Amino acid sequence: MDIFTAIYERHSIGKVKPDPLPRELIEKLLSAAAQAPNHFKIRPWRFVVLTGKGREGLGNAMAASFKAKFPDIAAEAFEKERQKPLRAPLVIAVAVDKPTEPKMDEVENISAAAAACQNILLAATALDLGAVWRTGDTARDPEIKKFLGFAPDQHLIGFLYIGYIESPSPVPERPSFADRTVWID
Numbered sequence: 571m572d573i574f575t576a577i578y579e580r581h582s583i584g585k586v587k588p589d590p591l592p593r594e595l596i597e598k599l600l601s602a603a604a605q606a607p608n609h610f611k612i613r614p615w616r617f618v619v620l621t622g623k624g625r626e627g628l629g630n631a632m633a634a635s636f637k638a639k640f641p642d643i644a645a646e647a648f649e650k651e652r653q654k655p656l657r658a659p660l661v662i663a664v665a666v667d668k669p670t671e672p673k674m675d676e677v678e679n680i681s682a683a684a685a686a687c688q689n690i691l692l693a694a695t696a697l698d699l700g701a702v703w704r705t706g707d708t709a710r711d712p713e714i715k716k717f718l719g720f721a722p723d724q725h726l727i728g729f730l731y732i733g734y735i736e737s738p739s740p741v742p743e744r745p746s747f748a749d750r751t752v753w754i755d
């Protein structure tokens with residue numbers, strides 16, 4: 571697929587088939603991520619790939635955390651939270667390394683990891699997969715970070731939910747760049 575087609579066609583697709591994705595395909599997505607620009611070539615991104623029962627562990631951690639915050643939640647709400655990572659056969663959690671040297675910068679590291687996320691989304695589009703970048707309170711929760719093997723102060727910038735498209739959805743209209751752009755000639 572042409573790069574511009576992938577950029578324009580990419581849109582959030584939350585509803586995907588439950589069919590598992592072959593490892594080769596997942597590695598293609600991760601390899602696309604690793605092509606992102608990153609200052610000082612430090613590759614500040616970290617990926618945790620959750621498939622199959624691995625997603626259940628995340629769901630359990632999410633539900634337990636939800637319950638700890640809201641002890642009175644109904645059983646259905648607890649179960650709904652537990653099921654969330656099962657919405658797609660593949661969930662890639664993306665986190666960012668903290669700067670370890672004075673020359674490194676937190677914003678730069680986050681920027682590089684976000685570029686890696688976008689590479690994954692564009693690659694998924696080119697491979698006819700549906701994908702959505704999710705965050706929410708879960709992404710800021712130290713207990714969830716711990717489950718994934720990240721430090722509490724490490725930014726967890728997204729959960730990329732990916733699977734085969736169930737039914738095509740239209741690309742949303744996007745506003746022009748014009749009102750966000752100043753030209754200095």
Ligand SMILES: Cc1cc2nc3c(=O)[nH]c(=O)nc-3n(C[C@H](O)[C@H](O)[C@H](O)COP(=O)(O)O)c2cc1C
Nearest residue numbers: 580581582583584702703704705706727728741742
């Ligand atoms: C950092 C970030 C966090 C996001 N978090 C969520 C989320 O928690 N839930 C969700 O449904 N979409 C989430 N999205 C997707 C956006 O809502 C979506 O990209 C936006 O509505 C534009 O739609 P499009 O992706 O179809 O172009 C997130 C996107 C980004 C970049």
